[in-house]
Amino acid sequence: MKTCAIIPVSRFAHAKTRLSPTLSPSEREGLLRAMLMDVSEALRRHVDRVLVISADADVLEYAYSLGVDILEERGRKDLNGALEQAAEFCIPEFERVMITPSDIPLIGKTDITELLHRASHFDVVIAPAKGGGTNTLIFRPGSMRLRFGDCSFFEHVSEAESRGLSVSVYDSFYLSLDVNTAEDLGEIILHGEGTHAREYLRKLSFIVRPSRGSDRLEVSRSF
Template sequence: MDEIYGIIPVSKFSNAKTRLSPFLDLEEREKLLKAMLKDVVSTLKPVVDEVIIISADKDVLEYANDLEVLTLVENEGLYLNTAIAQAMDWCRHKTEKVIIIPSDIPLIAKTNLQPLIESAKALDFIICPSKGGGTNGLLINPLAIDMKFGDFSFMKHINEAKNKGLDPIVYDSFYISLDVNITEDIGEIMIHGDGTKTKNYLNSLNIEVESIHGTERLKITRK
């Protein structure tokens, strides 16, 4: 087998991006997550053999069907790491490599993933850090390590790999590192996200971004 499957875990749309409240209301946050998910899926589809979305949310799974990807119903009561392990367990007899990608990194659409995917066929462990010390990409053999997604997961995954005798390769990309959690992240999408569905949606909300010299680098407002 020389195939690679993409795994995207997605939480409930109704819980989408609460840290962006009250800048965006619930309906706007749900639509934002859908736009980001569409960018991630459309980027992965051409470079992997299958894309799998795992979620416990019926609305997410219905939306995933519209995106024409495989879906897995997350087992009741599971958390992110166990949901990803469930998806990898489903994949392990079908493919030798998986790439795990979060649903909220729309600038991945600005990258060329093909060389990374090709490298993963020869390497045991490739990890992409997030800007906050987390993990925004993981290319591994299914179930090769225990999942440590959450706060500061980058070094936890590195240590897990080393404990398993694997040689972690770091792929550091600004576009992959940016997950959208706070309003300043929205500003980054407005600056760098030309051509993405996410920026197109944010434009429809009349969002503006200014460069400032204060405690924050960007000022994000709505007309």
């Protein structure tokens, strides 16, 4: 089955504001660029096309430089509206789409071949994020409504089952790790060998140690 991977990307200027205590605006943009490179490179090895959708001209220009296809959001859309636009765009050529956010830089360390194999036997394949969100969703475009948002993993499972679609849940540490906090940066440093995101954080002099407080990891700069 022909598969198009869809990566939604927000505006670089608005990227990852929860990391503002740790990274400057330019550093957050640099990290997003590195993560998008990791995600797009991993997916290109396994799917027929990678498509980045965004309302940001800078994002689209950068994605094009990475060798992936681009699609500009039409009108003022929320995330689900933008993804539905992208999925509809794919219908004439692709039997299934694989939605993956741009902030899961460890995706290349998971078994993407297994994900796609499951999609040959189930109507919907879903990989949960660690906070209850959805970090990968594979389905036939037009077969279900998208429910990205808070606790979207459960919303997507419920949506699929309500339509009589078979569901396979793929649990993976690497897929569950999206980047929102300083502790997430520590996980990239620990587990992201060979990724652009880890290399970028190393250039910013970040180091990670076990934490004695409430967090698992203590992330700081070495200068």
